[in-house]
Amino acid sequence: MIRNNDFIYDAVSKLETLTHAMIELDSKRKEYDAAISINNQRLNIIAKAAIRDSNIGMILTPFVNQADNEKSNLLFVAKYISKSAANLLKSNNLNYLDVSGNTHIKKNGLFIYVEGQKADKYDKDQSRAFQEAGLKLLLLLLSKPENLVCSYRELSEKTDISIGSVSNIFSELEDLKFILRTKQKRIIKNKKELIERWVIGYNEVLKPRILRKRMKFLQHIDFNLLKDQVAKNNMVWGGEPAAAILTKNLRPEQYILYSNIELSELSKQFRLAPNPNGNLEICELFWKFDNNTITAPPLVVYADLISSGFERNIEMAKIILENEL
Structure with a gap:
């Protein structure tokens, strides 16, 4: 381990005490990461620091089309699991356990369900690389x-981040083993984990x-x-x-638009009205590089x-991860 x-x-240990x-x-x-046996039922453990709204989708992605009998062999163990994430794991027939003892385990004749155990507050990632500038x-x-070869000054100009912050972020990324620096270039390492941490930071911060x-x-x-x-x-x-544009396999129901145009102008152009439950989110367009597309x-x-x-x-996210990232 x-x-x-x-x-x-x-x-x-907490599960043993409770049951x-x-x-x-x-x-x-x-x-x-480990395995446990309970009443001769063996479960393979996948460890996560925390399972919450910002990363539950990534956790579910590999199991979208997997058979229930295969999923029942797994047990997600985390320091913290939010209630909504626990409900999604349960509805997708995935077993889970947190350090407070909240659990849902169902395999063959074995069934254990514990809820209501008070969880310790989960501390969010404080790494500079996964705060606003780093993201x-x-x-x-x-x-x-291709921008990995750029100087700190060039990267500062491309992102509106101070040169000092760019330097500090790179130092941290090297310490975290996400960037490898050689004499000639920089290389991204552990890309899958880096993407996962970026997605969590993006949605939370x-x-x-x-x-x-x-x-x-x-x-x-x-x-x-x-x-x-x-x-x-x-x-x-x-x-x-x-996703509808990239995969040609989805009819949008909820909309997200990235734009820095005045809200009054957007409202007029698209005939919009403010509504806290509306199906359109308007977000700041926060990157400077040209994506050469309307996505x-x-x-x-x-x-x-x-x-x-x-x-x-x-399902669409999985396709985009495989084909675009």
Whole structure:
């Protein structure tokens, strides 16, 4: 078991205390973080620091089309699992356990369900690389890797981030083993984990800050006409509309528009009215590089879809992850 997953011991110990079950823990698994046996039922453990709204979509993605009997062999163990994330895991027939002992395990004749155990407050990622400036810089590097050769001054100009901040973020990314620096160039390492941490940071830190307004359409939505209107202006689609364009396999129901145009002008152009429950989010267009399309960068679209929690969006996110990232 790797050092950062030592909380697995705490979670299993808490489960033993609450259920009085005899549990055997195997921490030397290679393909999984560990495994446990309860009443002769073996479950392979996948450890996550936390499972919450911002990353539940990524966790569900590999299992969208997997058979229930295969999913029942797995157990997600985390320090913290939000109630909504736990409900999604349960509805997708995935087992879970947190260090407070809240659990849902169902395999063959074994069924354990514990809820209501008070969880410790989960501390969000405080790494500079996954705060606002770092997220903006990483979006450029992940979307346009050719910029890895740029100087700090050039990257500062491309992202509106101070040179000092660019330097500090790169130092941290190197310490975290996400950037490898050689004499000739920089290379992105551990890309899958880096994308996962970017998506979590984006949805928890940056997205709330760039959300300008939630609106509703005052007329019937003709997406083809909307696409033409967006194409003529300095704005791009995110979320479901972007997925519809990129995959050609989705009819949007919830809309995300990235634009810095005045809200009054957008309201007039698209016939909109403010509504906290409206199906259109208008967000700040926060990147400077040209994406050469009317969709946000694929990484942003992926993050938008994953955070929705909807199964159809998770399926589209998986396609975008495989084909665009």
